[in-house]
Amino acid sequence: xxxxxxxxxxxxxxxxxxxxxxxxxxxxxxxxxxxxxxxxxxxxxxxxxxxxxxxxxxxxxxxxxxxxxxxxxxxxxxxxxxxxxxxxxxxxxxxxxxxxxxxxxxxxxxxxxxxxxxxxxxxxxxxxxxxxxxxxxxxxxxxxxxxxxxxxxxxxxxxxxxxxxxxxxxxxxxxxxxxxxxxxxxxxxxxxxxxxxxxxxxxxxxxxxxxxxxxxxxxxxxxxxxxxxxxxxxxxxxxxxxxxxxxxxxxxxxxxxxxxxxxxxxxxxxxxxxxxxxxxxxxxxxxxxxxxxxxxxxxxxxxxxxxxxxxxxxxxxxxxxxxxxxxxxxxxxxxxxxxxxxxxxxxxxxxxxxxxxxxxxxxxxxxxxxxxxxxxxxxxxxxxxxxxxxxxxxxxxxxxxxxxxxxxx
Amino acid sequence: xxxxxxxxxxxxxxxxxxxxxxxxxxxxxxxxxxxxxxxxxxxxxxxxxxxxxxxxxxxxxxxxxxxxxxxxxxxxxxxxxxxxxxxxxxxxxxxxxxxxxxxxxxxxxxxxxxxxxxxxxxxxxxxxxxxxxxxxxxxxxxxxxxxxxxxxxxxxxxxxxxxxxxxxxxxxxxxxxxxxxxxxxxxxxxxxxxxxxxxxxxxxxxxxxxxxxxxxxxxxxxxxxxxxxxxxxxxxxxxxxxxxxxxxxxxxxxxxxxxxxxxxxxxxxxxxxxxxxxxxxxxxxxxxxxxxxxxxxxxxxxxxxxxxxx
Numbered sequence: 001x002x003x004x005x006x007x008x009x010x011x012x013x014x015x016x017x018x019x020x021x022x023x024x025x026x027x028x029x030x031x032x033x034x035x036x037x038x039x040x041x042x043x044x045x046x047x048x049x050x051x052x053x054x055x056x057x058x059x060x061x062x063x064x065x066x067x068x069x070x071x072x073x074x075x076x077x078x079x080x081x082x083x084x085x086x087x088x089x090x091x092x093x094x095x096x097x098x099x100x101x102x103x104x105x106x107x108x109x110x111x112x113x114x115x116x117x118x119x120x121x122x123x124x125x126x127x128x129x130x131x132x133x134x135x136x137x138x139x140x141x142x143x144x145x146x147x148x149x150x151x152x153x154x155x156x157x158x159x160x161x162x163x164x165x166x167x168x169x170x171x172x173x174x175x176x177x178x179x180x181x182x183x184x185x186x187x188x189x190x191x192x193x194x195x196x197x198x199x200x201x202x203x204x205x206x207x208x209x210x211x212x213x214x215x216x217x218x219x220x221x222x223x224x225x226x227x228x229x230x231x232x233x234x235x236x237x238x239x240x241x242x243x244x245x246x247x248x249x250x251x252x253x254x255x256x257x258x259x260x261x262x263x264x265x266x267x268x269x270x271x272x273x274x275x276x277x278x279x280x281x282x283x284x285x286x287x288x289x290x291x292x293x294x295x296x297x298x299x300x301x302x303x304x305x306x307x308x309x310x311x312x313x314x315x316x317x318x319x320x321x322x323x324x325x326x327x328x329x330x331x332x333x334x335x336x337x338x339x340x341x342x343x344x345x346x347x348x349x350x351x352x353x354x355x356x357x358x359x360x361x362x363x364x365x366x367x368x369x370x371x372x373x374x375x376x377x378x379x380x381x382x383x384x385x386x387x388x389x390x391x392x393x394x395x396x397x398x399x400x401x402x403x404x405x406x407x408x409x
Numbered sequence: 410x411x412x413x414x415x416x417x418x419x420x421x422x423x424x425x426x427x428x429x430x431x432x433x434x435x436x437x438x439x440x441x442x443x444x445x446x447x448x449x450x451x452x453x454x455x456x457x458x459x460x461x462x463x464x465x466x467x468x469x470x471x472x473x474x475x476x477x478x479x480x481x482x483x484x485x486x487x488x489x490x491x492x493x494x495x496x497x498x499x500x501x502x503x504x505x506x507x508x509x510x511x512x513x514x515x516x517x518x519x520x521x522x523x524x525x526x527x528x529x530x531x532x533x534x535x536x537x538x539x540x541x542x543x544x545x546x547x548x549x550x551x552x553x554x555x556x557x558x559x560x561x562x563x564x565x566x567x568x569x570x571x572x573x574x575x576x577x578x579x580x581x582x583x584x585x586x587x588x589x590x591x592x593x594x595x596x597x598x599x600x601x602x603x604x605x606x607x608x609x610x611x612x613x614x615x616x617x618x619x620x621x622x623x624x625x626x627x628x629x630x631x632x633x634x635x636x637x638x639x640x641x642x643x644x645x646x647x648x649x650x651x652x653x654x655x656x657x658x659x660x661x662x663x664x665x666x667x668x669x670x671x672x673x674x675x676x677x678x679x680x681x682x683x684x685x686x687x688x689x690x691x692x693x694x695x696x697x698x699x700x701x702x703x704x705x706x707x708x709x710x711x712x713x714x715x716x717x718x719x
Contacts, residue, residue, distance in 0.1 A: 046627035046650045047609075054536070054623050057614045117609020117624065117651025120460070124589045124608055131464050131590040131606075139588035139612050201708045202582065202618035278552055352705075353540060353573060353620045354551035 002397055006165045009397075013389040014382040020237075021385075028378040035371010038364045039114060047117055049364045055357035056348040058115070060365045063340035064372070065111035067222065068104045069193045070215060070339065072149065074223015075101035076186035077253055083179045089243035093231060095160065095391065096240075099383035100227065101153040101186075105146055107376035112142075114368050138196045145189045152182040161390045166397045190215050203347045205282035214264045215339065220257035221307075222335040224250040225328040230380075232325070240388045251324055255314040258331055262307060265338075282346040290349070291356045300342045306334035451486065455479050464590065465603040465642065476605065477642060484647050487628075490636045497641035497664045499597035505658050505713065506598070506685040507669075508695040509572060512719040513679035516541055516563035516570035523674030527659060528645040529637055531629025538656035539574040539671060540620070573704065574671075575600065575621035575656035576712030583613035583622060592653075598685075598713055599658050601643040607652040614653060618705050619712075622655045658682070685713070 017025075042049050052059045078097035082090040113119055124130035125143060134140040156178050163170040194215035197206040228250050235242040269287075272280035284290055286300050310331040313319045320327065341361075350356045361369075389395040451459070458479055463472060473496055480494045521539045530536050542554035546567045554571070564570070581600050584592050591607040594600050614622040628650035640646035644660040659669035663682070672680040683692035695701065699717040706712075 046625070048626035050626075052626070054614070054620075057611045057624060112610075115610065117611070117653075118607065118649075121589075121606070121608045124464075124591070124606055131467075133585075133588050133590045136585045137588040137612070139586065139610060143588065196612075199586075200582070200616050202616055278550060281552060347615075350552060351620045352551075352618045353542065353556070354554050355556050355620075 002166060003162065005397060006162050009165070009395050010161070010386040010390065013395050014385050017385070024381065025378065028374045028381070031374035032371050032378065035368050035374065038367035038371065042114070042364055042368065043119075049362060051360045051362040051365060053357060053359070055351050055355060056345060056359035058344055058348065059359050060341060060361040060369055061111045061115040063344040064369055065108050065115070066193055066197075066215075066344060067336050067340045068108040068111065068376070069146070069190055070219030070335075071223050071226060072101045072104035072108060072153075073186045073190040073216070073219045074227070075104075075153070076183050077220060077224055077250065078227070079179060079183055079186070081249065083176065084183075087249075089245045090249065092391075093240075093242055093246055095157050095387045096231065096234065096384055097227060098153045098157045099387055100230065100380055102150060102383060103376045103379040105150045105153070105189075106379055107372050109146060109150075110372045110375060111369070114372070138192065138199050141192045142189075142196055145185065145192045149182070149185050149189050152178060152185055156182060157387070161387065164390050164393075165395065187216065190219050197343075197347065200347075202352050203282075204279035205347045208268070210264060210268060214261065214268075217257050217261040217264060218335045218339050221254055221261055221331050222339075224254040224257070225332040225335075228254070228328050229325060229332075230384075234384065234388070238388050239392055247324070251314065251320060251327075254328075254331065255311070255320075258307060258311045258314060261335070262311060265304070281350050285349045285356065286342060286346040293349075293356050293358050295358045295360060296342055296345060299337050303334040303337035303342060306330040307338070310334065451483060455482060459605065462605055464606050466593075473642070480640075480642070480646050484636075488631055488633050488636055488647065490633050490638060492636065492638040492640050492646070494640045494642060494646050495661075497644065497660055499595040499599070500664055501596075502686055504598045504685040505577065505663060506683065506692050506696075506715070507577075507658070507713065508681040508692055508699075508701065508715040508717055510679040510681070510719065511569055511571060511716050513677040514541075514570045514572060514675075515677055516543060516558065516560060516565075516568075517676060518560045519674045519676055520572060520671035520680070523670040524656070526635060527637055527662070527670035528656075529629075529631055529640065529647050531625065531648075532632060532635070533630035534626065536623045536625075536629075536654070538621070538623070539572050542571040542573060543568050544571050571716070572671075573619055573621075574714070575658075576619050576704065576710065576714040577656075577658060579711035579713060580709060582616040582618065582708075582710060586612045586616035588612065595643075597664070599660060600655075601657055601660065602653060602655065603643065604646075604648050604652045604654065609651040609653065611653060618708050618710060622653050624653050625650050 015025075050059065075097040078090055078094045081087040082094035113122065116122070125132055125140075127134075132140055132143075134144065156175055159175055160170045191212050194212040197203070198208060198211040201207050228247050231242045231247060234240045268283070272283045276284070281290060285293065286296050288294070289297050307330070310327040313323045313327040313330075345359050349358065386395075458475060462468070462476055465473075468476065477494045477496065481492055484490060484492045484494075518541050521537050521541060524530070524538050525532075528538065530538070540556060542551060542556060543558040543563075543565065544551075544554050546569055551571075558565070577594075577598055577600055579594075579598065581594060584594060584600060588610060589606060589608055592600060592602045592613060609624070611624055614624060625648055629648055631647060636647070637645060639661060641661040641664075644657050648654050659667075659671075663669055669682055672682045681691050681695050683690035685692060685696075687693065695717060696715065701715040701717040703712045703715055
């Protein structure tokens with residue numbers, strides 16, 4: 001009974017708020033509806049309404065998928081210091097990180113689903129009903145790890161919140177094993193996503209061992225960048241106490257990760273271009289263009305510039321203190337381009353038969369993608385709203401013994 | 410064929426499609442009023458039957474028969490043509506292989522057009538299972554190949570022609586990639602696709618090093634007069650939208666003891682197709698007596714498609 005009340009109270013508080021809060025929800029809902037409408041067009045006419053082709057058979061959807069898996073994985077950066085190193089300040093906000101992980105994983109899954117030619121056959125994946133090519137197919141692996149990660153990031157916060165709701169302390173022994181599992185799982189989701197690409201010997205641009213490390217490194221840039229911005233936003237708009245030390249720790253992690261990411265970019269450029277082989281064609285296309293085609297050139301150089309400016313800001317203490325948010329926005333967008341469209345699309349250019357055929361996302365693709373990003377934002381907003389209400393004691397089970405301290409997990 | 414003629418034909422196709430669509434719309438409305446339910450142009454029973462259809466390898470005999478009849482009904486509804494769809498299982502003691510003599514190939518692309526007709530390839534999408542590359546005489550590097558050369562002027566001095574299609578790899582990366590087992594290698598060595606099982610994720614297209622796989626970005630458009638009515642389940646039957654397809658060595662022909670359409674159409678005799686297990690076959694003669702090579706052998710895909718020169 002208490003569980004039911006907990007879920008009902010939690011849901012109710014998601015839709016309780018001031019004018020600004022409702023405007024925000026309404027704006028997001030509008031974008032979701034528009035995205036749904038665009039997806040309706042795609043369902044009716046087929047994927048022909050996208051900019052994809054037999055030559056470039058994955059585009060904006062899969063680019064956003066790869067990026068969002070990284071955001072989801074980065075929640076581990078809060079989980080590890082909170083639970084393993086017992087940082088009380090971080091423990092206070094770790095549930096927000098897990099909420100972000102849930103929203104990002106759902107978004108990643110939606111990006112895969114909208115990319116399917118036959119979403120009506122999704123059940124073909126379910127073991128028992130369908131046929132699941134596990135462990136051969138890396139896509140099958142991705143389905144397993146993403147669903148597992150979603151389950152973990154729903155179950156752990158649900159348990160902790162439920163305890164807070166009843167005014168009890170969560171039993172450390174009960175949830176800690178799952179927390180440890182979730183840490184390894186976080187790294188695994190992004191590694192498997194990298195393997196999804198690097199497994200393809202047919203695509204030399206992706207078929208490199210550096211891909212896994214690069215994915216993790218860039219995830220630890222884009223993830224903290226987003227979390228830093230979100231935590232500051234929550235600090236300003238709610239009564240949620242976010243210690244400055246949390247933001248300082250995340251910005252240090254982000255600095256290291258961005259330095260490593262840029263180093264990896266350099267390593268790749270050197271290896272491919274010092275003695276340039278035909279395997280470097282995709283990288284040449286990306287940075288310099290091939291046969292007069294260079295649609296991605298301004299984006300990748302822009303991304304590189306943004307990441308460089310961000311790393312300079314982050315590395316110089318006075319600058320970091322004053323311009324942290326600028327660095328976060330720059331790095332977030334820079335990584336989004338670099339490991340999104342700048343990573344997925346060049347894998348297909350030139351084709352394995354040497355044809356250079358470019359790709360531009362269509363209006364429908366952009367609208368559907370905006371819709372999914374709005375779903376992510378909406379989901380995060382609602383989860384954060386409920387989480388904060390429960391953690392601050394605003395929502396409590398009746399007859400619960402006094403307000404729990406929110407600093408205790 | 411010139412580009413203008415191509416465009417003209419496509420436009421004509423779309424126009425016919427529009428007319429047929431409007432006609433069908435009227436028919437559906439009429440049928441809905443009198444005959445019974447309609448669901449996406451199919452009867453509710455057919456729509457349900459398709460939705461709950463099992464993986465090809467898991468269907469019982471009766472279920473396969475039902476599926477084949479559904480395919481025939483769907484083709485009649487969509488294109489107004491009565492087709493015959495059979496099962497065409499792989500024959501025993503056969504392993505198909507292909508060898509192509511690049512000294513003889515002149516780049517006419519007769520194989521391409523024969524394949525398009527034989528395998529009911531979408532005419533609007535201009536999907537082609539075979540891509541003939543016009544190569545510079547001094548290199549095997551595909552990066553410099555011309556994919557869109559004019560076949561009216563071939564052969565061009567200083568060029569040679571390299572037709573590429575599905576290599577029916579013995580170690581197919583596409584099969585490994587598929588998350589739902591919708592594609593597999595049959596006992597005769599042909600990599601086939603269950604078009605009714607494919608979820609359209611296109612990971613196989615990403616995995617293929619030969620660009621052999623193609624996607625139905627929309628429902629393929631076929632001209633009623635040009636449909637090849639002799640079809641099979643895993644081969645040349647009209648494909649639904651949103652699924653992947655590719656060359657299947659003309660299973661509807663080769664599993665009945667005939668040669669593939671591209672082999673028959675080749676005016677220069679450059680194509681040798683046959684049973685690798687038969688020591689007296691022509692393909693075995695080529696493999697044993699000619700200097701053969703395969704594309705991208707370093708990838709370990711073990712193609713069953715060889716090239717050779719005189």
